[in-house]
Amino acid sequence: xxxxxxxxxxxxxxxxxxxxxxxxxxxDAPAGLGEAMRYGVLDGGKRLRPLxxxxxxxxxxxxAEAALxxxxxxxxxxxxxxxxxxxxxxxxDVLRRGKPTVHVRYGQAQAMLAGDAMQAxxxxxxxxxxxAVPPALQxxxxxxxxxxxxxxxxxxxxxxxxxxxxxxxxxASLRDMHRRKTGALLQASVLMGAACGATSxxxxxxxxxxxxxxxxAFQVVDDILDVTQASETLGKTAGKDEHHNKPTYVSxxxxxxxxxxxxxxxxxxxxxxxxxxxxSAARLAxxxxxVVERDx
Amino acid sequence: xxxxxxxxxxxxxxxxxxxxxxxxxxxDAPAGLGEAMRYGVLDGGKRLRPLxxxxxxxxxxxxAEAALxxxxxxxxxxxxxxxxxxxxxxxxDVLRRGKPTVHVRYGQAQAMLAGDAMQAxxxxxxxxxxxAVPPALQxxxxxxxxxxxxxxxxxxxxxxxxxxxxxxxxxASLRDMHRRKTGALLQASVLMGAACGATSxxxxxxxxxxxxxxxxAFQVVDDILDVTQASETLGKTAGKDEHHNKPTYVSxxxxxxxxxxxxxxxxxxxxxxxxxxxxSAARLAxxxxxVVERDx
Numbered sequence: 295x296x297x298x299x300x301x302x303x304x305x306x307x308x309x310x311x312x313x314x315x316x317x318x319x320x321x322d323a324p325a326g327l328g329e330a331m332r333y334g335v336l337d338g339g340k341r342l343r344p345l346x347x348x349x350x351x352x353x354x355x356x357x358a359e360a361a362l363x364x365x366x367x368x369x370x371x372x373x374x375x376x377x378x379x380x381x382x383x384x385x386x387d388v389l390r391r392g393k394p395t396v397h398v399r400y401g402q403a404q405a406m407l408a409g410d411a412m413q414a415x416x417x418x419x420x421x422x423x424x425x426a427v428p429p430a431l432q433x434x435x436x437x438x439x440x441x442x443x444x445x446x447x448x449x450x451x452x453x454x455x456x457x458x459x460x461x462x463x464x465x466a467s468l469r470d471m472h473r474r475k476t477g478a479l480l481q482a483s484v485l486m487g488a489a490c491g492a493t494s495x496x497x498x499x500x501x502x503x504x505x506x507x508x509x510x511a512f513q514v515v516d517d518i519l520d521v522t523q524a525s526e527t528l529g530k531t532a533g534k535d536e537h538h539n540k541p542t543y544v545s546x547x548x549x550x551x552x553x554x555x556x557x558x559x560x561x562x563x564x565x566x567x568x569x570x571x572x573x574s575a576a577r578l579a580x581x582x583x584x585v586v587e588r589d590x
Numbered sequence: 591x592x593x594x595x596x597x598x599x600x601x602x603x604x605x606x607x608x609x610x611x612x613x614x615x616x617x618d619a620p621a622g623l624g625e626a627m628r629y630g631v632l633d634g635g636k637r638l639r640p641l642x643x644x645x646x647x648x649x650x651x652x653x654a655e656a657a658l659x660x661x662x663x664x665x666x667x668x669x670x671x672x673x674x675x676x677x678x679x680x681x682x683d684v685l686r687r688g689k690p691t692v693h694v695r696y697g698q699a700q701a702m703l704a705g706d707a708m709q710a711x712x713x714x715x716x717x718x719x720x721x722a723v724p725p726a727l728q729x730x731x732x733x734x735x736x737x738x739x740x741x742x743x744x745x746x747x748x749x750x751x752x753x754x755x756x757x758x759x760x761x762a763s764l765r766d767m768h769r770r771k772t773g774a775l776l777q778a779s780v781l782m783g784a785a786c787g788a789t790s791x792x793x794x795x796x797x798x799x800x801x802x803x804x805x806x807a808f809q810v811v812d813d814i815l816d817v818t819q820a821s822e823t824l825g826k827t828a829g830k831d832e833h834h835n836k837p838t839y840v841s842x843x844x845x846x847x848x849x850x851x852x853x854x855x856x857x858x859x860x861x862x863x864x865x866x867x868x869x870s871a872a873r874l875a876x877x878x879x880x881v882v883e884r885d886x
Binding site for chain 1: 671677702710714717719725736737745749
C-alpha cells in the first residue's frame with residue numbers, strides 16, 4: 295500500500311468517526327452536560343483507537359456498522375479517561391489537545407459527570423435497537439470494552455500510576471502499569487475490530503499479540519515525546535512525568551534504549567500480523583509504524 | 591403473601607446479592623483500587639434496586655443467573671454514583687451508610703477511579719462468557735443499564751441537580767430532574783428484571799409504569815426523610831437539601847402534601863401491577879409499599 299493511500303484512508307476514517315461522534319454525543323443533554331461531553335471528545339486527537347478498530351475490522355471483513363460503533367465507543371472511553379485524569383485530584387492538568395481541559399472550562403463537577411456519562415454512552419452506542427448489529431456481537435463488544443476499561447485494565451493501571459509517583463518501579467512493574475493503563479484499551483480496540491468479522495483462533499491470537507505490542511510501543515513513545523517535544527507540539531503539558539517524578543521508560547532505560555525498544559515492539563507487531571494468516575492487514579502494519587514514528 | 595414471608599424473602603435475596611458482590615467485586619485489583627471499590631459497595635444499603643430486579647424477574651419467571659447479574663450491575667451503578675456524588679466537587683459529603691465516604695477514607699483520586707471502575711464492572715458482570723446468559727439478553731441488559739445511567743438518565747439528572755442549587759424549580763422541572771437522577775435507574779431495575787423472562791407488550795408497559803411511579807415515590811420520600819429524620823437514622827447527613835438550598839418536594843409542596851403525593855404514587859404503582867396481567871407480582875406490590883413506608 296502506498297503511503298498516500300494510507301494517509302487518505304486515515305483522513306477518510308477520521309471524518310467518519312467525527313461525524314458519528316457528532317451524531318451520537320448529545321447536543322440536548324440537560325444543564326450543560328452535553329456541551330461538556332462534546333467539548334471533551336469532538337474535534338480532537340488522532341483517533342488512533344478508532345483507526346485500530348476500523349483497520350482490524352477491515353482485516354477480517356467485519357460488520358461496518360458494528361465497527362463504527364465500536365470505534366466511537368473506544369474513543370468515548372479514552373476521552374472520558376482523559377477528562378478524569380486531568381482533574382485536580384489526579385494529574386491537575388490545564389491543557390489538553392491545545393485547549394483548556396474540561397474541568398478548567400466547565401468546572402470539576404461537570405467534568406466528572408461528563409466523563410461518567412461518556413462511559414455510559416460508550417455502552418449505549420454498542421447496543422442499538424434493530425438488527426444492524428447482531429445482539430451476540432453487541433454483547434461481545436460490551437464485554438471486551440468493559441474488561442479493558444475496568445479494574446483489570448485502564449482504571450487499574452491508573453491506580454498503579456497514582457501509587458507510583460516518586461516510587462522506583464522496575465521495568466516489569468512499569469510494563470504491568472502501562473499494559474493496563476494504556477495498553478488494555480489499545481489492544482481491546484484491535485480485538486473489538488476483529489470481533490466484527492469471522493476470525494480463526496490463529497488470527498485472533500495474532501491480533502491480540504499485535505495489540506499488546508503496539509499498546510506498549512505507544513507508551514514507550516509517549517515517554518520519549520514527553521522529554522523530547524515542546525508542549526505546543528504535543529498539545530498538552532510536556533515534561534510533566536519528570537516534574538511529577540513519575541517513572542518512565544526514558545528514566546528507566548535512557549532515551550536511546552527506549553527508542554530501540556519502541557522499534558523492537560513495532561517489529562513484534564509486524565511479526566504478529568505476518569503470523570495471522572490474514573491477507574488484508576496492511577493498514578494495521580502501517581498503523582504500527584505510525585504509533586512508533588509519530589512526533590506528537 | 592404474608593409480611594413475614596416477604597421480609598424473609600428480602601433477607602434471603604439481600605444475602606444472595608451480597609455474596610455475588612463479594613465474588614465479583616475484585617479483591618485483587620491493583621494499588622488499593624479493589625479495596626476502595628469493595629468499601630464503596632459491600633455491607634451497605636437496603637439493596638432496593640437489586641430487589642426490584644429480582645422481584646420483576648420472578649414475576650416473569652426470568653433467567654435466575656441473568657437476574658442476579660442484573661441485580662449486581664444496577665447496584666454497582668448506584669454505588670458508583672454515590673461515591674462520585676459525595677466528592678468535594680459535588681455534594682462534599684463525609685458520611686454515607688454510617689461510614690466515612692470513600693474519598694474521606696481513600697482520597698479523592700482513588701474514589702474517582704473506584705467509581706469509574708465500578709461502572710465498567712457493571713457491564714463486565716452483564717457479559718459473562720459461556721451460555722448461562724444468552725448473548726441477546728446480555729446485550730439487552732447492557733442497553734437498558736447504559737441508557738438509564740447516562741446523559742438521558744442518572745448523569746443528566748445529576749447535572750440538573752448541580753445547576754438547580756438556589757434556583758426556584760417548579761414541580762414539572764423538579765419531577766424531570768428526579769425522573770432522571772434517581773427514577774431512571776429504579777425504573778431500569780424493573781425493566782432489566784422483566785427482560786430476564788418473556789413478557790407481553792401489556793406487561794412491559796405496566797412494569798414500566800410501575801417503575802416510573804416507584805422511582806418518583808422514592809424521591810418524594812427521600813425529600814420527606816431529609817427533613818423528618820436524624821442523620822443517625824439515615825446513615826447519611828440529614829437536612830442537607832435545605833442546607834444546600836436545593837429544591838425538594840417538601841420545600842415545593844409542604845410536608846403533608848408531599849406525604850399525600852407519595853401515597854398517590856404508591857397507588858399508581860399498584861394499579862400498574864393490576865393492569866399487567868402478571869399473576870406473580872405480589873413482591874413488586876410489597877416493594878412499592880416498602881418504598882413509601884420506609885423510615886431511612
